[in-house]
Amino acid sequence: MNAVLPLAVDESLPPELRELLNSPEGPAFELALDTMVRQREQHLFRALGQLARELHDAVRRLGGELAQEGVPGIVADARQHLQDALEMSASAAHRSLDFAERMRPQAESLACNAGAMLQRSDSGEPAAALAREAAEFAGNCRAGLADMVLAQSWQDLTGQRIKKVASFIGTVESSLLELVRLTGALAGVEAPLDVAKVTSQEDADRLLSEFGF
């Protein structure tokens, strides 16, 4: 049996090809066919590799831009930036809640004192008018503070989205590396042994350059 004949001359091949492969020029024909298929594959893998490199660079640039704003880090830190945003927004929301919790007892106490004063004074007295006004103000304050407390739920709603995006970035990152590994392997470049252990940005860059991207 001819060793250069990995293509089985099976029923699925068009009859013209089967005939050629079975002819005396068969091995030479198959070699040419094989080279052609390889060339076409190489084009595809190069294109995929290029795409992976461009995507990777785009993510790197994003990291670089953030770094220029005074925040250190590169691609792998994109998730950290999101985490920071999450924590900053939580801390801002907590400050607003602190304020509401500090003010509520004051509003309650004002309402209480105004109520007591109203009972002690004749309704025509200026003190009574002031007490009524104070009671109304205290009531509005309490309602406003409750609304403000509720409005802080934006942090929870945006925070959940941030968490989802952070997890999505992680998925994109690992898919990207897998793509690079696959295209590299298919294009005939031997994959490094520690491919599965890519964890840092340095590892990712090294891996990409090893495949010539």
Added chain:
Amino acid sequence: MKILVVDDFSTMRRIVRNLLVELGFTNTLIQEADDGENALTALRSQPFDLVVTDWNMPNMTGIDLLRAIRAEAALKGLPVLMVTAENNRDQIIAAAQAGVNGYIVKPFTAVTLKEKLTKIFERIAASGASA
């Protein structure tokens, strides 16, 4: 009365706590848990009258917490109010089938919270009276 507020976001736990106080639950002990697992531990260690829980949390989600509560003899009668950003039909149906007592979609208002809580406590009072 004792209420357990379960949410992985500390801001949200605080908001619910504030609203409960605002709605008049002043003589109420409000405890917090940051996921279903910790909530379950708290529920097993002391009696509560109500659980207000988020859906989307790490370790154990709100729906799994609800199912765990309904599956445990000592806890199965506990009222559970779900407060969540998850608002698709299937999830609401799943919560209903798991035996939720109320479902509030975030963002919500104090009025909605009051309505649902009133309904829950009315039902408890009614079932207590008929028993």
